[in-house]
Amino acid sequence: MATGGAPKPEEETVVFPDWVMLECIFRKRCHDDLDAAGEAVNKNKTAAPVKIDSDHSCFVSFTLAAPPWSSYFNLHWSERQGSEGLLAFVRAIxxxxxxxxxSIPDRIRYMDAPLDLFVYTASAPSPSVQQLPWCSTKWFLAHEFTTGxxxxxAEHCYIIADLNVHLKKKGVSAELCIFNSGANEWRIITKVLADKLLDLWWTDDxxxxDGRFFCWVDYFSGVVLCDFSKNVDSPVLHFVPFPGGIKYPDDARFPRYFPGRFRSVSISQGIIRYIHIDNDFHETIHSGWQGIPPKRSKRRQKQLTHKITIWTLxxxxxxxxxxxxxxxPGVLCCLLRAKEFDGKEWMIMVDMNHADLQSCTDVNVEDKFSNTTQLPTVFSKYLQKENRILKELLS
Structure with missing residues (x-):
């Protein structure tokens, strides 16, 4: 005769992609009230509650898909709190x-009001969200693409840093705003040693x-690296130019015209990779130097030891x-458009070394591409149920 209660059904196993391309701009999911929002994400393994203040709470979740599909950051919001003008943005991963x-409009009374920043920790079985203390300065954290x-x-330890580069009478100076999770406070370092920073430096990404470097990217010049494994109180910035030695004129560097449309810097198999779709867009858009190719520094090219691979499209x-x-690193994902900023759109994955189209998917109307840089990330792996996966990834 059987004894005891009925066996509990096994929890459904959810398998997430090994890596995803996450769009930075959020998707707003409105619900009647907070209880309805909680019910909507009740079985979502990526969902976590967020308490902003005594009057505002919500849930966040992620819609994750294997590339070349894009993945999305969702904000589940109660209509009773007012949703008009609500904004959210993924800054870094x-x-x-x-x-x-x-950003909640009715809480921002003045232009210099500090933003509400949060850190989502992907873990199984339940992810969590931590709200960061306010940083009361108008010079930092104002631009989404400069904060990493x-x-x-060390487990549960992280650093957030924001770079501010500005021109002075005697060259360029750099400042850093740093949050250390161990100290749970923001610090501003006004005197940062920096080498070879350009006058018109602009952080695009x-x-x-490697668990130690912050890398700030200017897609017209190169990467600034800062090693935080050493003295955090006295950081040093090192500039590494992009291969090829291209020098863009000032009237291309200053208007920008969103260089992230055709360039990206990311990590593949533990190595930093830079890709540039060389379609002459930034070489021909400006009337002042239309048709004039950018200057290439022969001296710089001789000093470079990077491997350059050219794919012809x-x-x-x-x-x-x-x-x-x-x-x-031989596989490229990108957006394909029939016309510039118009027409039908596809997300494709191509093995460039073998000219093999591995995947092509339509971009539907609801999830129309947001024209922002996508963040390649492996955070989806940390949502797996097995603890051994988490330990392996953190080691």
């Missing part, structure tokens, strides 16, 4: 950490590398927002 901000997050090798379509596969 490293390993199992996602840094994002939420670095997961340190930032990412973490013959296509009548626009290739934009390139992302190198995190598993294979």
């Amino acid at each position: 490293d390993k199992n950490l996602v840094l994002f901000d939420i 997050i670095l997961q340190l090798k 930032v990412f973490a590398f 013959n296509s009548k379509f626009e290739w934009e927002f390139p992302v190198i596969s995190m598993d294979d």
Whole structure:
């Protein structure tokens, strides 16, 4: 005779992609109230509650898909709190950490009001969200693409850093705003040693590398690296130019025209990879130097030891927002458009070394591409149920 209660059904196993391409701009999911929002994400393994203040709470979740599909950051919001003008943005990702901000219009009374910043920690069985203390300065954290997050090798320890570069009478100076999770406070370092920073430096992107480096990217010049494994109180910036020695004129560097459409820097198989779709867009758009190729520095080219691979593309379509596969540096994911900023859109994955189209998917109307840089990340792995996977990834 059987004894005891009925056996509990096994929890459904959810398998997430090994890596994803996450769009930075959020998707707003409105619900009647907070209880309805919680019910909607009740069985979502990526969901976590967020308490902003005594009057505002919500849930966050992620819609994850294997590349070349894009993945999305969702904000589940109660209509009773008012949703008009609500904004959220994913700023940076490293390993199992996602840094994002939420902007609520009725809480911003003045232009210099500090943003609400949060850190999402992907873990199984339940991810979590931590709200960061306010940083009361108008000079930092105002631009989404300049703030990065670095997961340190010590468990549950991370650093957030924002870079501010500005021109002075005697050259260029740099400042850093740093949050250390161990101290749980922001610090501003006004005197940062920096070498070879350009006068018109502009940060287009930032990412973490090897558990120790912050890498700020200017797509017209190169990468600024800062090693945080050494003295955090006295950081030093080192500039590494992009291969090829191209020098863009000032009237291309200053207006920008979103260079991230055709360039990206990311990590694949533990190596930093730079890709440039050389379609002459930034060489021909400006009337002041139309048709004049950018200058190339022979001296700089001789000093470079980078390996440069050239893929030749013959296509009548626009290739934009390139992302190198995190598993294979020879595989390229990107957006394909019939016309510039118009027409039908596809997300494609191509083995460039063998000219093999591995995948092609339509971009539907609901998830229309947001024209922002996508973040390649492996944080989806940390949501797996097995603890051994988490330990392996953190080691």
